[in-house]
Amino acid sequence: MRLHSVYKVPQGKLLKISVEYNKKNNVIKNIRITGDFFAYPEEAIEQMETKLRNTVLDEEQLLDKIRSIITEYHIQFIGVDAEGLTKGILMCKP
């Protein structure tokens, strides 16, 4: 399944996320995180997208995974945060 969400982060920017996932086990196959936010370094978003593959669409697991990627790649987000990303991704699920 391929689904899409548009989520305005409170006091932040507009996130537009597409997720392709396995409907049987809710595991992410592919994800694209777009929007008018800022991230430093910018290229880390591609690493984030790759690393989020095979993660289950579950709030706790997503938040943990995103936080660990942020730490691993020293990503600084402005206009979005781990909670906002998690919410935007989960909103893709019907």
Place this chain on the structure above:
Amino acid sequence: MKEQWRLLQTGFDTAFSNMAIDRAILVANSIGNVPPTVRFYGWMPPAISLGYFQSVTEEIDIQACKKLGVDYVRRITGGGAVFHDKELTYSIIIPEAHPAMPKNILQSYGRICNALLQGLKQLGIHGTYAPINDILVDGKKISGNAQTRKANMVLQHGTILLDVDVDTMFSLLKVPNEKIKDKLIKDVKQRVTSIEHIAGKRIRFEEVAEALKTGFEEEFHVELVQGILTNEEKTLAAQFEKECFSTAQWNHRR
């Protein structure tokens, strides 16, 4: 004696060349071959620049762009899509370690936006910085800004609207829902302003550039000395334009 930075006035150029020049200056400054630089420029033909993270197909009506002769380019900076038409664009390129640049990214947005505010003041326009990256006059947006940090450098570029054509802008940018398009256009018309609108008369590009030059000089206590792109920067810019900014691979990567 005041520290001297370079001022570049590169005139009007294509979207691809404009973005390539900013990146070329960043590279040249990071190697230490040129001083901190403030650049003023415009866009010919008019163009849309997309934030690094934006999806081209989701943000832009490519057919409408082709019909109206409007180019589009992906920036190396995040942030939103901008229709560059009647405006002045600036960029500032400076080492992250320079004492004038706050280490904190949001603070450095504020510092650079202060230079713009000082510049606008020269024109009798009193604005405020609205974090993250906007400048407002009378509560309406007159300037949007975007910053990247790479190679231990800060590059921030942004626009000052001289005049604005919201209807054309919305024929080029996609809106989430066609049904609410009219309302959205009305909203944006109420949220966006321009120098011409505030001043009640047309102010020439050159005059705005002069005012902003003073703004940067006052905010950073430096002297901006008119310079030109070095041969190295021109070569780099030509390379970046050809290999990156004019390619579908870059512009359609998201």
